[in-house]
Amino acid sequence: MSKITELREKQQKLVADARALLADIKDDTAEARVAELETQHDAAMAEYDRLEARIKREEGLEERERELNAADERRPIGEDRSVQGGRQENLDEARATAFRSYLRHGLEDMPAEQRKIVREMRAQGVGTDSKGGYLVPEGFMAELVKSLKAWGPMLDPGVTRVLTTTSGNSIPWPTMDDTSNEGSLIGENTQVSESEVAFGTKTLEAYKYTSGVVLVSAELLQDSAIDVEQTVRSTMGERIGRIGNRHLTVGDGSAKPTGIVTAATALTGVAAAAAITFDNLIDLFHAVDPAYRDDPSVRWMFNDGTLKSLRKLRDAEDRYVWQPADMRTGAPATILDKPYSINQAMAGVGASNKSVAFGAFNRYVVRMVREFAIRRLVERYADFDQTGFIGFTRLDGELLDVAAVKTLQHAAS
Structure with a gap:
C-alpha cells in the first residue's frame, strides 16, 4: 500500500467519525452536549486537513522524483542515440552555481568565469542591468x-x-x-435582421x-x-x-x-x-x-x-x-x-x-x-x-x- 493511499484511508475514517458525531445531535440535545460534539467534529476535520497537507507533500515529492528521473543526463536525446543529454542541464547548472555564488559572496568576490555568467544573465533582461x-x-x-x-x-x-x-x-x-443573442427562424426570400455582437x-x-x-x-x-x-x-x-x-x-x-x-x-x-x-x-x-x-x-x-x-x-x-x-x-x-x-x-x-x-x-x-x-x-x-x-x-x-x-x-x- 502506498503512503498516499494509506493517508487517504485515514481521511475516510475521520470523515465517517466526524459525521457520526453530528448525527448524535438531535433537536432535544442539550446545548453543552451540542458544543462538545461540534468541537470533536471540528478536531476530526482539522486532522483531515493536516493529512491533506501531508498528501500534497507526498504528491510533490513523487512529482519531483519523476522530474529528476526524466532529466537523467545519461538518457539519449532524439533519433541520434550517440548524442547524450545533459548539455543544456550543464549550462543550467553552471548558471545556478554562479547565481548561488552571487548570493553568498557578491559579484566582487566571485571567480571571473562565474562573474561573467551572472553578467550575461543580467544582460538578458530589459531594464534590469541599469538597476x-x-x-x-x-x-x-x-x-x-x-x-x-x-x-x-x-x-x-x-x-x-x-x-x-x-x-x-x-x-x-x-x-x-453574446449570450443574449440567438439565431432566428426566417421565411423564404426574407432579409436577415442584424444583431450586433x-x-x-x-x-x-x-x-x-x-x-x-x-x-x-x-x-x-x-x-x-x-x-x-x-x-x-x-x-x-x-x-x-x-x-x-x-x-x-x-x-x-x-x-x-x-x-x-x-x-x-x-x-x-x-x-x-x-x-x-x-x-x-x-x-x-x-x-x-x-x-x-x-x-x-x-x-x-x-x-x-x-x-x-x-x-x-x-x-x-x-x-x-x-x-x-x-x-x-x-x-x-x-x-x-x-x-x-x-x-x-x-x-x-x-x-x-x-x-x-x-x-x-x-x-x-x-x-x-x-x-x-x-x-x-x-x-x-x-x-x-x-x-x-x-x-x-x-x-x-x-x-x-x-x-x-x-x-x-x-x-x-
Whole structure:
C-alpha cells in the first residue's frame, strides 16, 4: 500500500467519525452536549486537513522524483542515440552555481568565469542591468513559481489561466458577451435582421511587486551546509505570493489588479448577514449559466472558515453537501459535485461580505512577466553583519468574462 493511499484511508475514517458525531445531535440535545460534539467534529476535520497537507507533500515529492528521473543526463536525446543529454542541464547548472555564488559572496568576490555568467544573465533582461539587479536562473524561477502557488490558488495554472510574457508591455485583450443573442427562424426570400455582437476590451498591465528586504546573517552565508538559495526563494515566494494572491482575489483595480471577487457579479438578496445555507449554494450554483458549469475549470472558492461551515450542511434528504476526496478514483473533495479551492484572501461569512465564488475560473487571466530580478544589498546592513536581498516581479489579472463567475454576497444586516 502506498503512503498516499494509506493517508487517504485515514481521511475516510475521520470523515465517517466526524459525521457520526453530528448525527448524535438531535433537536432535544442539550446545548453543552451540542458544543462538545461540534468541537470533536471540528478536531476530526482539522486532522483531515493536516493529512491533506501531508498528501500534497507526498504528491510533490513523487512529482519531483519523476522530474529528476526524466532529466537523467545519461538518457539519449532524439533519433541520434550517440548524442547524450545533459548539455543544456550543464549550462543550467553552471548558471545556478554562479547565481548561488552571487548570493553568498557578491559579484566582487566571485571567480571571473562565474562573474561573467551572472553578467550575461543580467544582460538578458530589459531594464534590469541599469538597476543593478540580476535575473535568476530558470531553476530558481521554477521553484519560486511553486512557492507563489502555495500561497494562493489565484496563481495556480490549474485554477486560473496564467499567461507568461517575456516583457511587461500592456496587452489589450478583446472580450465578447453574446449570450443574449440567438439565431432566428426566417421565411423564404426574407432579409436577415442584424444583431450586433457586443465586443469590448480589457488591458493586462504589469504591476510591479517586491518581496521587501530579506535579511540573511553573515554566519548563514558562510555556512556551506545552509541552502541560502532556498531560504531566499521561499521567503520571497511567501511574501509576493501572499500579496499577489490577495490582489488577484479582491484587488480594486486602482494601480493594482482587479480581483476576481471584485470583477464578478454578486448574487444578493438570498444569503443572511451572518449565515450560509444549502439553499444559498443552490442559488449561486444556478446563477452561473450551465455552459460555464460544464467547463473543466469550474469550481467553488472560499476561505477555510467558510469551508468549516459548509462541511456541516446537509440537504433536505440529510445528505452532506461536502463530499471528501475519493481515494479509489482520485477525485478531489467536492461540494455539489464540483471541486473547490481554499483562498484565505476571501472574506468569511458576515454582513455584506462576498464569502463564496463559483464559476469557470479560467476566464480569469493572470499575466506574469517572466523576468524576476534580485538585488544584493551589502553596505546598507553592514553594521548588523547582514546582507539584504530584495526581489522584483510584475503581474496583473483580469476577469475577461464577467458572466463566467458569480459571488454570494450576504445581506448588510
